[in-house]
Amino acid sequence: MTSFIQSYLGFGFGWFVAHLIYILLIALPLMLAVAMIIYADRKIWAAMALRRGPNVVGPFGLLQSFADGLKVFLQETIIPSAANKGLFLLAPIITFTVALMAWAVIPFDAGLVLADINVGLLYILAISSLGVYGVIISGWASNSKYPFYSAMRASAQMISYEVSIGFVLISVVLWSGSFNLSTIVLMQKGYYGFLNGNGFNPLLFPMAIVFFISALAETARAPFDLTEAESELVAGYQTEYSSMSFALFWLGEYANVLLMCALNAILFWGGWLPPLDWAPLYYIPGIIWFFGKILVFFFIFSWVKATVPRYRYDQLMRLGWKIFLPLSLFFVFLVSGFLMLTRYGGGV
16 A cells, blocks of 8 residues: 555655555544443443443444543633643643554554564553653642642552563563564464464463553553542542543543553464464454454453452552562563573573
8 A cells, every 4th residue: 555655646755645544544443442442341330230331322322432522522621720731731642642652563463563663562661651651740730639649659550560561571572582563473373283372371371460460550440540549539630630631531541451452462362363273263354353352351351340349559569569570570580491491402
């Protein structure tokens, strides 16, 4: 497609137009997906609480998220008089933009990726670490004690669990021998002869569990939603926000949840590969398998939120620093030692 557009518009401008189309093909469906998973989230919570959930706006309530979006769009944007106006408005933009940028390196199928760079995993780490700035800036710029406390909690929580996630990713990189996300997926093909995915690997399965729980904390989802603990912090760092600025935080949060579901599928469960290395399963397009795995992980995210009570903050920090960090560091040594003994012939 890029070469076709360049043949009409020239090399430089054609490249720009082609990649702009690629970006829109990712961003627009992602925004639609966010609207629909908010609906799915509410339906799952309702089913587990024996309620009906959204069921009025549109058939089966499918248009409820769009009605909510229209409502916040038409509301007035209120900025507290003592707030830092520039930073107050910049914070939700940072959160929303960073959540979209990470999808540039996500492979949806073999060869179906916007930027198939060799350091895709490092790019994900760099982009995800920028998300904390939106939270900190919103808490500080609001000039209110509850958002400020929440921002401090969020920064400590996100940084703590990024450390564990980093060591988990090192284990995956050691096993696959690459930072490229497509290569990581392909290295999972035919594991044990007929299974696809690192989740079936006895060395990496514990890291898949640690990564999933750390992803819950990284996205501030229950039971780790201490940044929005209603009984303590009203609504956390979003307390002073309204209208579209609040909606941008909401969209960014769910885009990050989808991103973590996608990374779970890519790093540990075969990405676009079918669960079994069996020829008939490859007739189903890889993107279908990939989206199916994302939906499975999102269901587990919602399941946990509907059923698991919220942690105390000291329990949250203890889990991150005293359990996950030593465990993930131990598995880095375990995986590297196993590879030196098997793949690399006993070391140098």
